[in-house]
Amino acid sequence: MLVGVGAAAAAGCTGQDGPTAEAVALTVSPRQGGTIAPDAPIAVRAQRGTIAGVTVSSGGKTIAGSLNEDGTAWRSRWALMPGTSYTVSATALGEDGRSRTVRSRFATAAAEKTNPMTLEGPFDGETVGVGMPIVMSFEEPVKDRAAVERALVVRSSKPAEGAWHWIDDEKVAFRTKEYWPAQTKVSFQAHLAGVSTSKGVYGGKNYKASFTVGDSQISTADEDSHKMVVKVNGKKVRTLPTSMGDGTERRFTTTNGVHLAMQKDDPVTMTSSWMGISPGSAGGYSLVVDDAVRISDSGEYVHSAPWSVGSQGSSNVSHGCINVSPSNAEWFYEKTMRGDPIIVTGTDRELEPYNGWSYWQMDWKKWVQGSALKRPVKTGPNADPATLSAQADDKAGEEKPAGG
Incomplete structure (x- = not known):
């Protein structure tokens, strides 16, 4: 339902030559005093005039929105916070040259159940490698994947193209088409608090993180040469003798393909439990x-x-790890950032795309098809217009009651 406020046309005088311009009619949704679902939009429409300004506020914070090209419709950009009161003040200028202002106060229903999200990476303030994905995990299955994707925005200081991809109902990842440009600053925002992830369940809270893509460090470990070549910004900086999986069983064969550095531990306890044998x-x-x-x-x-130093550079004797000498391991550990590509070549055991962060094993077209919106986004200095307008559909102005 829309609340309309307008003014009658000015009274005509006897003998007037032409029609008098009508005053603007301005409508605001939600209605005054209403309670709506958090993912219901705020919509303002003007007839016989254009919208001059819209302010939506709550507790000193303002809510972002967008105006259509002809200035007759405004819509809030993101879902609203559950259990919160809002005030809308909208002003429009009519064809008669006069302005009209409409105000509405309403509240959003409280969320009885939420679906918290954990950001696996990158962390806020982290410096990462050029292959770094953005990886989000939810506590409960997400039924409305498209609604979640529409709430996510990635910006970068240098142009890039990327896409979201659902690993399963609880995990979604963002990967660029090509590696991130080195020395790029990236910001990520998840406007999830009022997004319905399934019936009656809303995102836990809004989230934002900023990270920096550092130097391009790409390492290539070849099973046949028993060497790993490390290049930084395209220049070879070190060659490390290696010993990889001995291949006596398939599980002892190092997986072939584009890996990413996921975690760094010094030290770490490794046991045989991964192959079903107690230590x-x-x-x-x-x-x-x-x-x-x-x-x-x-x-x-x-x-x-x-x-295994005696075998490094000449033979493969490990259970699948890439063995290097203590001095080379210390150097590599200090140089490596999460998200650095580590490419293994020469083995016959192909790395699965969902094994860790091995998303570069999937071709780009198939990666994009894993998006609920089936499209890539641009991540330049300004947010992708397709992302920011994703919610601006023909339903603007429809009011979604709480619990509906």
């Missing part, structure tokens, strides 16, 4: 390993391995 059993082990960089969810690391 105290025959064939089991428990090792404290220094300078370990995790590159998958299947137990693979680049790490210090003093026990």
